[in-house]
Amino acid sequence: MIKNATFLISNTDHTKCPPPDKAEFAFIGRSNVGKSSLINMLANNKNLAKTSGRPGKTQLINHFGVDNKWYMVDLPGYGFAKVSKSLKADWEGMIKDYLVNRDNLVALFVLIDSRLEPQKIDLEFITWCGESNIPIVLLFTKADKQSRPKTQSTVAKFLKASKAIFEEAPLYFVTSAESGDGKAEVVNFIEEQVEE
Numbered sequence: 001m002i003k004n005a006t007f008l009i010s011n012t013d014h015t016k017c018p019p020p021d022k023a024e025f026a027f028i029g030r031s032n033v034g035k036s037s038l039i040n041m042l043a044n045n046k047n048l049a050k051t052s053g054r055p056g057k058t059q060l061i062n063h064f065g066v067d068n069k070w071y072m073v074d075l076p077g078y079g080f081a082k083v084s085k086s087l088k089a090d091w092e093g094m095i096k097d098y099l100v101n102r103d104n105l106v107a108l109f110v111l112i113d114s115r116l117e118p119q120k121i122d123l124e125f126i127t128w129c130g131e132s133n134i135p136i137v138l139l140f141t142k143a144d145k146q147s148r149p150k151t152q153s154t155v156a157k158f159l160k161a162s163k164a165i166f167e168e169a170p171l172y173f174v175t176s177a178e179s180g181d182g183k184a185e186v187v188n189f190i191e192e193q194v195e196e
């Protein structure tokens, strides 16, 4: 259970992030996937990450300190349509530099909308993570919006696609910021890693 999460710093450059002295867990996903809602749910704070009315506007690496034990990082969403090519290139450079160089990164949570067929942009991003040895965990979001079998069907399709990318299927959790599903499991997973 997260007791306290505090905003620390936003920036565009991984070298300016807080010193890598604590375990770090980052969150990423397509714009509108429910990332802010999920972060707020995990942190028990409705206002921690700003829920986006304006997709793609927050192009920053946002660090939060959690319980003085670990860092939570809100990364900018990808896959928004109305963004110029140069902004997309900036995003890629910033995020990929951060992910490849951040030594204390324990896991990158890649958020996937559990209602949708596997999206090309998600598969491309996950493929890059596989090639770059980024330790990912899949989080399927908005599970309250449909039946459990429908969610399981999305999960199965992703795991099947992941077989081509990873030797071992990535760990995953099914979540809902609406119902609180998956909250305890994700927080437990993080806290277990932090304690090791």
Ligand code: GDP
Binding pocket: 029, 030, 031, 032, 033, 034, 035, 036, 037, 038, 050, 051, 052, 053, 077, 141, 142, 143, 144, 145, 175, 176, 177, 178, 179
């Ligand atoms: P972000 O752009 O990835 O940060 O997404 P947001 O957290 O801003 O969520 C995008 C939209 O999806 C908002 O209208 C949220 O209220 C809604 N949403 C997010 N998570 C859930 C969820 O678990 N269940 C439902 N029903 N809606 C959600």
